[in-house]
Amino acid sequence: xxxxxxxxxxxxxxxxxxxxxxxxxxxxxxxxxxxxxxxxxxxxxxxxxxxxxxxxxxxxxxxxxxxxxxxxxxxxxxxxxxxxxxxxxxxxxxxxxxxxxxxxxxxxxxxxxxxxxxxxxxxxxxxxxxxxxxxxxxxxxxxxxxxxxxxxxxxxxxxxxxxxxxxxxxxxxxxxxxxxxxxxxxxxxxxxxxxxxxxxxxxxxxxxxxxxxxxxxxxxxxxxxxxxxxxxxxxxxxxxxxxxxxxxxxxxxxxxxxxxxxxxxxxxxxxxxxxxxxxxxxx
Numbered sequence: 001x002x003x004x005x006x007x008x009x010x011x012x013x014x015x016x017x018x019x020x021x022x023x024x025x026x027x028x029x030x031x032x033x034x035x036x037x038x039x040x041x042x043x044x045x046x047x048x049x050x051x052x053x054x055x056x057x058x059x060x061x062x063x064x065x066x067x068x069x070x071x072x073x074x075x076x077x078x079x080x081x082x083x084x085x086x087x088x089x090x091x092x093x094x095x096x097x098x099x100x101x102x103x104x105x106x107x108x109x110x111x112x113x114x115x116x117x118x119x120x121x122x123x124x125x126x127x128x129x130x131x132x133x134x135x136x137x138x139x140x141x142x143x144x145x146x147x148x149x150x151x152x153x154x155x156x157x158x159x160x161x162x163x164x165x166x167x168x169x170x171x172x173x174x175x176x177x178x179x180x181x182x183x184x185x186x187x188x189x190x191x192x193x194x195x196x197x198x199x200x201x202x203x204x205x206x207x208x209x210x211x212x213x214x215x216x217x218x219x220x221x222x223x224x225x226x227x228x229x230x231x232x233x234x235x236x237x238x239x240x241x242x243x244x245x246x247x248x249x250x251x252x253x254x255x256x257x258x259x260x261x262x263x264x265x266x267x268x269x270x271x272x273x274x275x276x277x278x279x280x281x282x283x
Contacts, residue, residue: 005033009056011228013237014244020221022210039109061109069190075207077187078248084112095123101149106136115172116154182259
């Protein structure tokens with residue numbers, strides 16, 4: 001490739017696992033990019049401001065950045081049984097109990113938030129009180145300490161929320177899968193359109209090769225994964241990777257694109273995101 005690319009992704013195990021080989025110059029014939037680690041709410045904002053060449057963002061933020069960035073067909077997070085959870089303290093037994101309450105979310109431009117809003121439109125008559133945005137690692141302590149009434153959590157919180165004495169009130173992914181039969185679109189990889197078609201193909205090929213190398217030799221990325229994982233032991237990190245790095249990380253394919261299109265068109269119909277132009281997701 002020509003000039004060194006800039007890329008931002010989260011320190012979560014799925015991203016460090018996927019990008020380990022490329023980030024360390026282990027993909028033959030491809031230069032390592034300049035890596036920045038950032039929470040998903042930060043990378044969503046970076047994409048909206050056009051700050052980097054390649055970013056991991058929420059699918060929920062994608063409609064706002066498609067003029068400048070294109071969706072890459074690999075490297076992201078889609079899957080089954082991996083949706084966000086709504087957590088509360090024990091004793092909250094019905095979604096209707098959340099009417100008028102305060103809910104913490106990781107980003108108002110996140111896929112988790114879109115799934116949550118689509119679910120809540122049916123499940124929480126009267127709607128919520130206040131929605132507050134917190135970094136995802138602060139949400140469970142906030143619920144535990146009573147600073148918010150409920151929290152929408154993602155990633156490894158699926159495996160650790162019981163350690164905070166919390167209760168899973170609803171699974172957004174389960175609701176989505178039951179309604180659509182499609183996988184859950186969570187995190188997208190986007191790249192600047194101005195890089196040009198040839199360079200964009202090279203980037204996609206590099207990411208796809210990085211995914212394949214990670215699968216072929218999982219131990220190679222272990223030190224990198226654990227060095228950036230937040231308060232996570234190896235077992236939880238491996239569970240995290242198994243849940244979020246799927247066949248759709250190698251290639252979105254027809255089903256993956258169908259899931260993304262379904263999410264964003266449903267959200268647009270509810271006024272949650274701008275409508276998609278025809279061909280907006282094409283690569």
